[in-house]
Amino acid sequence: MDPDDAGSAGVLHRAARLLNALAEGGPEGLRLTDLAEAAALPRPSAHRVLRGLVQERLVEVDARTKRYTLGLRLFEMGARAGGRLGLRQICRPVLLRLTETLGETHFLLLRDGYEAVCLDRSTGPLVIRSLTGDIGGRVPLGVGQGGLAILAFLPEAEQDDVIRHNAARLRDVGGLDEATLRAELARVRRDGHCDRSSGVLPGMTGIGVPILDREGRAVAALSVGSTAEHLTPERGQVIAALLKKEALAIAARLNPFDPALRRAGAAMEMN
Structure with a gap:
C-alpha cells in the first residue's frame, strides 16, 4: 500500500492526482474509468474522492455524458490566488486607447453559449448604431463583425452546433443564409x-x-463600429492590423482562471 494513501493525507494526495488528471484531460472532460486510470487509482477509490470534490464544487459531472471536468469553484479560487486581471480589466485601457487614437467606437464582446454579449465599449465621436447596443447587449453568434470573428475561430463541431442552433434567429434578424455564412x-x-x-x-x-485562448479557440472579440462612409477599405486595413496586434497582446495576458473565460469555454456544456 502506498503510504501516501493512508488517512487524510492520502485523500488529499488522491484528490490532487484526480485534479491533475482533469487539468490534462481537456475541456471535454473524462469518464470515471479513464480518469481513474489517468490518476493511477482504483476505480472505487477515485469515485469516492470525486464525490467529495463534486460536493465542494471543485469538480463538475455532466449527468448525461458522465464526464467529469474541473469545477467553477476551482477557477474562482485560482483567480483570487493568482491576483491577475480579468478580461474586462485587461481590455478597458485598450478600448480607451484605440478610441483616442482612431476616433472610433470600440467593443469588447464575450462569447456566452450561442451568443456574444457586449462586455464593454468605448464610444467615439461618430454617432453609430450597433447590434449589441450598450454594455450587456447580445447578438447571436454569426451576426455582426465580432460575432462572426468569434464563430469563425471555434472548433468545427462547435461551429456546426452554433450554426444549427442559431439558424432561425439569423433569418429573423436578416443575417446570412447558411451557405453564405459558411463561406x-x-x-x-x-x-x-x-x-x-x-x-x-x-x-x-x-x-x-x-x-483566442491557449488552445486557439475564440473566447471573445475586439470590434470597431463605424459608418460605411468613414471606414474606407484603406482605413479598414490599417485598423484591422491594429486590432489584431492588440488582440494578440490581450491573449498573452489572459488569466485561465478568469470566471468569464471559464464561462466562455464551458458554454456549450451549459446550453
Missing part, C-alpha cells in the same frame, strides 16, 4: 478578421478580430 467564416478564418458589412443596420459597418 464568410472560412474567409474570416483565413484573413484573421471580419470586415463584412452585415447589412442589418444600413450605413453602418465595422471590423472584428477574435481573442
Whole structure:
C-alpha cells in the first residue's frame, strides 16, 4: 500500500492526482474509468474522492455524458490566488486607447453559449448604431463583425452546433443564409478578421478580430463600429492590423482562471 494513501493525507494526495488528471484531460472532460486510470487509482477509490470534490464544487459531472471536468469553484479560487486581471480589466485601457487614437467606437464582446454579449465599449465621436447596443447587449453568434470573428475561430463541431442552433434567429434578424455564412467564416478564418458589412443596420459597418485562448479557440472579440462612409477599405486595413496586434497582446495576458473565460469555454456544456 502506498503510504501516501493512508488517512487524510492520502485523500488529499488522491484528490490532487484526480485534479491533475482533469487539468490534462481537456475541456471535454473524462469518464470515471479513464480518469481513474489517468490518476493511477482504483476505480472505487477515485469515485469516492470525486464525490467529495463534486460536493465542494471543485469538480463538475455532466449527468448525461458522465464526464467529469474541473469545477467553477476551482477557477474562482485560482483567480483570487493568482491576483491577475480579468478580461474586462485587461481590455478597458485598450478600448480607451484605440478610441483616442482612431476616433472610433470600440467593443469588447464575450462569447456566452450561442451568443456574444457586449462586455464593454468605448464610444467615439461618430454617432453609430450597433447590434449589441450598450454594455450587456447580445447578438447571436454569426451576426455582426465580432460575432462572426468569434464563430469563425471555434472548433468545427462547435461551429456546426452554433450554426444549427442559431439558424432561425439569423433569418429573423436578416443575417446570412447558411451557405453564405459558411463561406464568410472560412474567409474570416483565413484573413484573421471580419470586415463584412452585415447589412442589418444600413450605413453602418465595422471590423472584428477574435481573442483566442491557449488552445486557439475564440473566447471573445475586439470590434470597431463605424459608418460605411468613414471606414474606407484603406482605413479598414490599417485598423484591422491594429486590432489584431492588440488582440494578440490581450491573449498573452489572459488569466485561465478568469470566471468569464471559464464561462466562455464551458458554454456549450451549459446550453
